[in-house]
Amino acid sequence: MKSRRIFLQKASLSALAFTALPAFSNAKNFTVRKEDKILRVAIMGLGSYGTRVAEAMKESKRARLVGVISGTPSKVTDWQSKYGIPDKNCYNYENFDQIKDNPDIDAVYVITPNALHKDQVIRVAKAGKHVICEKPMAINAKDGQAMVDACKAAGVQLLIGYRMHFEANTLEAIRMRKSGELGEVKFFQGLSGFVIGDPTQWRLNPKLSGGGAMMDIGIYSINGARYMLGEEPIWVTAQETKTDPVKFKEGIDETIQFQMGFPSGAVASCLSTYAMNGLDKFFLNGSKGWVEMQPSTGYGPIKGTTSIGPLELPHVTHQAVQMDRMAAILFDGAKPEVPVNGEEGVKDMKIIDAIFAAVKSGKRVSLT
Ligand code: NAD
Numbered sequence: 032m033k034s035r036r037i038f039l040q041k042a043s044l045s046a047l048a049f050t051a052l053p054a055f056s057n058a059k060n061f062t063v064r065k066e067d068k069i070l071r072v073a074i075m076g077l078g079s080y081g082t083r084v085a086e087a088m089k090e091s092k093r094a095r096l097v098g099v100i101s102g103t104p105s106k107v108t109d110w111q112s113k114y115g116i117p118d119k120n121c122y123n124y125e126n127f128d129q130i131k132d133n134p135d136i137d138a139v140y141v142i143t144p145n146a147l148h149k150d151q152v153i154r155v156a157k158a159g160k161h162v163i164c165e166k167p168m169a170i171n172a173k174d175g176q177a178m179v180d181a182c183k184a185a186g187v188q189l190l191i192g193y194r195m196h197f198e199a200n201t202l203e204a205i206r207m208r209k210s211g212e213l214g215e216v217k218f219f220q221g222l223s224g225f226v227i228g229d230p231t232q233w234r235l236n237p238k239l240s241g242g243g244a245m246m247d248i249g250i251y252s253i254n255g256a257r258y259m260l261g262e263e264p265i266w267v268t269a270q271e272t273k274t275d276p277v278k279f280k281e282g283i284d285e286t287i288q289f290q291m292g293f294p295s296g297a298v299a300s301c302l303s304t305y306a307m308n309g310l311d312k313f314f315l316n317g318s319k320g321w322v323e324m325q326p327s328t329g330y331g332p333i334k335g336t337t338s339i340g341p342l343e344l345p346h347v348t349h350q351a352v353q354m355d356r357m358a359a360i361l362f363d364g365a366k367p368e369v370p371v372n373g374e375e376g377v378k379d380m381k382i383i384d385a386i387f388a389a390v391k392s393g394k395r396v397s398l399t
Contacts, residue, residue, distance in 0.1 A: 063092045070358035073098030073136045076143035077106045087350030094354035098136050100127045131158035144239040145246055149174040156185040161361050165192045167250050168376030170241025175380040179373035188361055189373035194353045196369040199344035200333045204322045214319030217297045219260050221252025222312040224304030230278045237282030245284050245383055249303020251328040253382050256299035258369045259315045264291035265399050269389040289386050
């Protein structure tokens with residue numbers, strides 16, 4: 032009975048996960064029709080995550096890496112030979128506005144330090160290309176909104192690199208909650224953290240990062256609370272702990288515990304930290320059942336247990352699935368189960384702003 036139920040859950044996932052294009056739910060059977068357009072992407076920022084996305088795109092069925100934007104000429108030539116990128120699709124940070132005259136690039140994927148996203152996204156939008164921007168989309172909600180507005184004004188789409196929004200086990204947990212199988216869901220716990228290394232890296236420079244663990248990793252618990260509970264928080268409280276004020280200077284949060292309250296009465300209790308390893312866990316509790324995921328947001332495989340059995344949907348490289356789905360969103364108007372548009376990014380930024388305000392004031396901050 033249990034296994035049949037899980038099988039049915041898996042089968043029904045396809046219809047629910049990607050409503051506009053049901054056949055796209057499971058990466059294994061993601062099919063490309065002859066008429067489907069391939070998304071031709073230029074990556075801006077050839078660092079560690081940019082490299083991961085480039086490698087993943089080799090597995091993508093509907094997205095292809097065709098261009099680069101970088102300030103380091105040696106990286107550009109390396110990538111050109113590795114990925115077969117022609118000279119005409121290579122740009123630097125001074126001249127990338129010229130991408131507007133390049134008909135062979137559909138979208139730019141911005142994978143640079145957080146504080147640079149705003150200006151870079153706006154420049155790409157003005158060049159008339161769709162933009163995919165890494166999380167956090169900006170360093171505060173005001174900047175995030177300016178990016179949304181600029182993309183709208185330019186008639187291009189802005190998507191945020193929320194890869195978990197396409198991850199099969201995550202979508203299954205969401206389906207269980209939506210179907211009522213978990214009963215009334217009243218509690219989410221999110222633990223997001225790791226011990227950060229090199230103290231000279233941009234992540235520990237507030238001018239480039241806009242904050243510490245919260246911007247980088249705590250955002251997963253914020254975003255996760257929203258998609259696991261299926262509601263938007265109406266208040267936050269938050270408390271900060273700093274054990275190493277030299278490494279984690281002013282403007283760089285080391286550890287923040289935060290709580291969020293939701294309209295239904297559900298609450299979330301979360302931890303964001305740069306000072307503890309192995310924290311990557313979600314727990315969702317309902318009156319009839321529960322879901323626990325650990326790891327919950329790492330590169331996978333995501334592991335989940337529920338009150339009715341394990342989550343066993345196959346692992347597929349997150350970024351490959353993400354790029355396939357983003358091609359469908361940009362070209363076909365497909366609607367993902369959990370949004371990845373700029374507005375979705377702004378929602379997380381508003382919560383981060385409120386968490387920082389709550390840490391400062393020691394008071395509950397309203398989000399309504
Ligand atoms: P990284 O340091 O490895 O790479 C950043 C790149 O930006 C480098 O190539 C660097 O040369 C370039 N850059 C351009 N201008 C720069 C400047 N002024 N200062 C410093 N670097 C500059 O960082 P990363 O880990 O690739 O992170 C980049 C972005 O991707 C961040 O926003 C991060 O939050 C996001 N990210 C997302 C995920 C995910 O799972 N979605 C994972 C890791 C990183």
